[in-house]
Amino acid sequence: MSVKKYLSKVAQNITPYQWEEEFSEKMLRFDTNTLPFPPPSLKLFLQEMESNCPINEYTDPSYKRLKKLIADYENVSEDMVTVTNSGDEAIDVLAKTFLDPGDYFITTPPTYEMFSIQCGINKGRNLQVTLIGKKFTVDEKRIIEESKKQRVKIIFLVNPNNPTASIISQRSIEKIIKNSDAVVVVDEVYREFYGKTAVPLLKKYENLVILRSFSKFAAMAGARIGYLVANPFLSIKFDAIRFPMGVSFLSYKLAEFVLEKDREWIKKQVQMIITERKRLTKGLISLGLSVYPSYANFLLVKIGEKASNIYKRLKEKGIIIRDRSNKKYLEGCVRITVRSPRENNLLLKTLKEIL
Numbered sequence: 001m002s003v004k005k006y007l008s009k010v011a012q013n014i015t016p017y018q019w020e021e022e023f024s025e026k027m028l029r030f031d032t033n034t035l036p037f038p039p040p041s042l043k044l045f046l047q048e049m050e051s052n053c054p055i056n057e058y059t060d061p062s063y064k065r066l067k068k069l070i071a072d073y074e075n076v077s078e079d080m081v082t083v084t085n086s087g088d089e090a091i092d093v094l095a096k097t098f099l100d101p102g103d104y105f106i107t108t109p110p111t112y113e114m115f116s117i118q119c120g121i122n123k124g125r126n127l128q129v130t131l132i133g134k135k136f137t138v139d140e141k142r143i144i145e146e147s148k149k150q151r152v153k154i155i156f157l158v159n160p161n162n163p164t165a166s167i168i169s170q171r172s173i174e175k176i177i178k179n180s181d182a183v184v185v186v187d188e189v190y191r192e193f194y195g196k197t198a199v200p201l202l203k204k205y206e207n208l209v210i211l212r213s214f215s216k217f218a219a220m221a222g223a224r225i226g227y228l229v230a231n232p233f234l235s236i237k238f239d240a241i242r243f244p245m246g247v248s249f250l251s252y253k254l255a256e257f258v259l260e261k262d263r264e265w266i267k268k269q270v271q272m273i274i275t276e277r278k279r280l281t282k283g284l285i286s287l288g289l290s291v292y293p294s295y296a297n298f299l300l301v302k303i304g305e306k307a308s309n310i311y312k313r314l315k316e317k318g319i320i321i322r323d324r325s326n327k328k329y330l331e332g333c334v335r336i337t338v339r340s341p342r343e344n345n346l347l348l349k350t351l352k353e354i355l
Contacts (some may be wrong), residue, residue, distance in 0.1 A: 031322040033298045035219040036340040041261040045254050061245050066252050069259040082238035085246040087213035087226035088114050095122035096241045098153045105154040110329040115156045136166040147180035158187040160194050163335045165294035173198050177205045185209045190296040192217040192270045218258045223251040273297045277338045283348040297338050304332040313354045
């Protein structure tokens with residue numbers, strides 16, 4: 001007897017999120033948009049855990065101390081913060097909070113695929129409003145029009161956007177929040193590399209939620225810590241829906257260490273990435289490649305029909321980039337993470353040899 005007949009409709013049709021596979025730890029990763037160095041307080045954190053690590057207990061189920069530190073970092077009150085196990089779990093919490101079966105959510109492709117995956121698992125229906133033109137501009141007029149249709153609950157805006165590295169103006173974000181008939185979620189995972197935020201708009205609009213993650217700005221991708229910032233009413237609902245104690249003790253303690261001790265390092269690391277972003281862009285253009293303007297810690301690069309071949313050649317030499325060339329709206333493109341000066345030099349040198 002086949003177990004297939006027991007699968008839900010969602011499970012029958014879903015496919016896993018696609019990661020680059022078949023690589024060794026020695027390979028240089030330009031495909032994951034992570035930072036090149038771990039936070040400096042990691043060593044001190046590990047020393048602390050050696051002498052004081054009550055891993056056998058549930059020590060802080062409300063993440064009270066971490067919430068306070070995040071609130072200070074975001075310049076909001078503590079009752080506006082919900083801690084989650086990664087930004088991806090935060091998307092799942094949003095879907096469970098707002099979507100009933102058959103409700104719609106709006107995405108702006110090409111964009112982060114986990115919105116459609118997690119909301120789809122929660123039986124939401126994706127209403128796509130494609131980014132416009134070579135600058136991947138948000139179609140604010142159509143988003144507002146579509147949001148007024150029956151059963152549209154969530155609008156996802158990503159600023160800066162992944163994988164295009166493009167931005168949405170603060171004016172445009174506020175216009176959508178003010179005029180749409182839905183909850184507007186602004187994903188600001190890459191915010192530090194852009195320098196602007198919609199957080200101040202939380203004082204004016206109840207239908208705004210900010211999505212954040214420690215993976216990028218804090219160099220903690222492996223720890224899996226995210227959070228939501230919203231008005232206190234929504235934050236209570238998010239806390240009720242998230243998994244109780246869903247974040248491991250080690251992860252949230254490391255997040256506390258980073259926010260307490262590494263603020264200046266975060267600023268310096270971000271500035272290094274911005275400087276390298278400019279240099280890497282010039283280097284790729286000098287090789288005859290077309291690079292889209294970037295406000296994140298990665299570049300979208302137009303190579304054309306040779307994109308997949310160049311991806312394979314780089315892989316043979318121990319360098320992984322993100323091949324997006326067969327994706328709709330991204331034909332002929334690859335995505336390249338901005339890393340350290342040494343690593344970026346190696347990428348440029350290897351690309352020059354291949355080209």
